Amino acid sequence: MSSTKTSWPEVVGWPAAQAVSQIATDRPDVAIEVLPSGTSVTPGFSAKRVRVFFDGTGSVAATPAVG
Numbered sequence: 688m689s690s691t692k693t694s695w696p697e698v699v700g701w702p703a704a705q706a707v708s709q710i711a712t713d714r715p716d717v718a719i720e721v722l723p724s725g726t727s728v729t730p731g732f733s734a735k736r737v738r739v740f741f742d743g744t745g746s747v748a749a750t751p752a753v754g
Contacts, residue, residue, distance in 0.1 A: 692714055693752060694753070695713070695751045695752070696750045698710070698739075698750075698751060699748070699749065699750055700746050701747050702746060703739055703745055703746065703747055704745075707721060710737055710751060714737070718736050718737070719736075719738075719751075720736065721738075721739045722739070724748045724749070726740070733753075738752075738754070739751045
């Protein structure tokens, strides 16, 4: 079983910049996209991408995950 982190539920509610820093520390091999909640994104899975969606206050609105 792999111990590679694939989701970050603990960062929900954090400022987006702080969440990005944590994700980058845990997984320096992934590209992190920071987007406002409700943004349309291209469908498809990428093992090298994490999307961080933030709300109107700049806080993480949903659990970031690889994909």
